Structure formats: structure tokens, C-alpha cells
Amino acid sequence: MPIDASLVGRGYPPTQPYPVTTDAVVAFATSVGGSYDVAAGLPPTFPIVVTFAALQDFLDVEQVELSRIVHGDQRFRYERPVVIGDVLTAALTVTGVRSIGGNDIVSTSSEIVDASGSVVCTATATIVHRGATA
Amino acid sequence: MSAISDLTTGDALPEVTYEITRADLVAYAAASGDQNPIHQDEEIALAVGLPGVIAHGMYTLALVGRAVGAWAPGAEVVELGAKFVAPVVVPATGAARVTVSGTVGARTDDLLALALVVTSDGTKVLGAPKATIRG
Numbered sequence: 001m002p003i004d005a006s007l008v009g010r011g012y013p014p015t016q017p018y019p020v021t022t023d024a025v026v027a028f029a030t031s032v033g034g035s036y037d038v039a040a041g042l043p044p045t046f047p048i049v050v051t052f053a054a055l056q057d058f059l060d061v062e063q064v065e066l067s068r069i070v071h072g073d074q075r076f077r078y079e080r081p082v083v084i085g086d087v088l089t090a091a092l093t094v095t096g097v098r099s100i101g102g103n104d105i106v107s108t109s110s111e112i113v114d115a116s117g118s119v120v121c122t123a124t125a126t127i128v129h130r131g132a133t134a
Numbered sequence: 135m136s137a138i139s140d141l142t143t144g145d146a147l148p149e150v151t152y153e154i155t156r157a158d159l160v161a162y163a164a165a166s167g168d169q170n171p172i173h174q175d176e177e178i179a180l181a182v183g184l185p186g187v188i189a190h191g192m193y194t195l196a197l198v199g200r201a202v203g204a205w206a207p208g209a210e211v212v213e214l215g216a217k218f219v220a221p222v223v224v225p226a227t228g229a230a231r232v233t234v235s236g237t238v239g240a241r242t243d244d245l246l247a248l249a250l251v252v253t254s255d256g257t258k259v260l261g262a263p264k265a266t267i268r269g
Contacts, residue, residue: 024165031161032196033152034203044199044211044265048192052168066170067178071191073261075215124215130182 072126102131138269217261
């Protein structure tokens with residue numbers, strides 16, 4: 001199904017609950033050359049794990065190939081720090097679609113909530129769906 | 135480094151440089167779940183019109199998170215974001231380098247905004263990068 005303005009306002013089901021484990025946080029921190037320091041808390045971009053899962057679900061539903069996607073922007077607004085033991089889900093809503101030069105620019109907002117349903121973080125992102133180059 | 139309370143509006147935040155290798159991108163793909171092949175496979179990256187294997191934008195933003203952690207250890211980050219305005223091309227051998235610097239911006243109540251500059255090879259790779267910390 002094509003990416004078009006009819007998607008604006010559409011919400012997608014929440015992602016599978018994601019339990020935040022020490023192992024996952026250590027792997028994430030290490031992969032960006034850092035380390036996980038309990039006192040300093042989680043890397044601030046860690047919520048991308050559930051944000052990306054929501055994006056992947058969206059792409060699957062809309063039958064968009066991931067390799068044609070590049071990230072345009074990303075912003076996180078945190079209500080509280082994510083901690084080990086949190087069980088997070090993300091629910092994505094499409095907030096805008098524009099078409100520029102054969103590319104679709106899709107704006108999204110994903111609400112990340114904990115097991116009690118309280119908002120932990122709101123992630124807004126723009127993704128660029130690159131049109132065929134051949 | 136400094137405690138958050140020592141950061142004063144107008145202070146320069148010392149430049150930090152990080153390296154990104156292809157192996158880092160493979161590890162990050164596994165850790166983040168973002169297995170987009172444009173971050174690992176040169177042929178696919180070129181086929182979709184990119185200049186080569188590029189770092190995940192979120193990899194670069196994670197480096198900003200590391201820089202904030204170095205400047206203000208233990209600070210609670212309440213906002214973090216940027217536009218990805220230019221790709222960070224990661225060579226098959228060796229590493230791409232990303233440099234993060236900044237200035238302490240305005241304080242509003244207990245929040246401190248950090249204005250950042252993020253470059254690779256002298257090119258700005260993040261647009262309007264911004265971090266806000268509590269402290």
C-alpha cells in the first residue's frame with residue numbers, strides 16, 4: 001500500500017512489551033563505544049529500541065522495505081529516566097506525510113509507556129522513504 | 135568532569151571525538167534492533183543511492199548522549215534530539231570520526247539547555263542538535 005496523506009492521524013497497535021534488562025543495556029552502551037554505569041543511568045537514546053520496533057511494525061503493515069528508509073530526525077522528550085526492569089511498549093501515530101522529489105517524508109510520534117501505562121518518553125521522528133533511483 | 139551545578143550559561147563544552155567502525159555498526163544493529171542493511175551492506179547502500187555504508191543516525195545521536203554524559207556525569211536528560219542532515223559514511227577499513235562540541239545555553243528553572251555542534255570530517259552531520267538536562 002502506498003505511503004500517502006491518508007495515513008495521517010492513523011495510530012498503530014502498541015509493540016510487544018519489552019523488558020529492559022541489564023544485558024540489553026550493556027550491549028547497547030558498548031556498541032556505541034561507551035559503558036553502562038549504574039550511577040549514571042541508561043544511555044539516553046536507549047528508548048530507540050522500542051521506538052524502532054514500532055517503526056518496523058509500521059513499515060511491515062504498510063509493506064515498506066526498510067532499506068528504502070533513512071532517518072530524517074529524531075527527538076525524545078523524557079518524563080522520567082528509563083530504568084532496568086521497566087517493561088516498555090511504544091505506539092506509533094503518523095502525524096504527517098509530505099512528498100518531495102520522489103521521496104515520502106513521514107512524520108511520526110511514538111508514545112512509550114511502562115507496564116502501568118504511564119508515559120515514560122515521547123519520541124517524534126521523521127523518516128524518509130526514498131523513491132526508486134533506477 | 136564538572137558537576138551540573140558548575141555549568142554556567144555561555145561555558146564552552148570541550149570537544150570530544152569518537153570513532154565509528156563497520157564492526158560498531160554491526161554491534162549497534164544487534165543492540166538496537168535496527169538491521170537496515172544500508173548500515174552494513176555496501177552494495178545495498180549504493181543501490182539505494184547512498185554514498186556507501188552510513189552510520190545509523192541514532193548511532194551519532196548516541197554519541198551526543200555520551201558527550202553529554204562526559205560533560206555532566208549523571209545528569210538526567212529530559213530532551214534529546216536532532217535532524218540527520220548529512221550521512222556519516224563509515225569506510226570498510228578504518229573508522230569515521232564524529233566530533234561533538236557545545237555551549238551551555240539558557241537555564242530555565244532547573245533545566246539547562248545545551249547547544250551542540252556535531253561534525254564528521256568538518257561537515258555538520260546533525261542539524262539543530264539539542265540536549266536539555268536537569269540540574
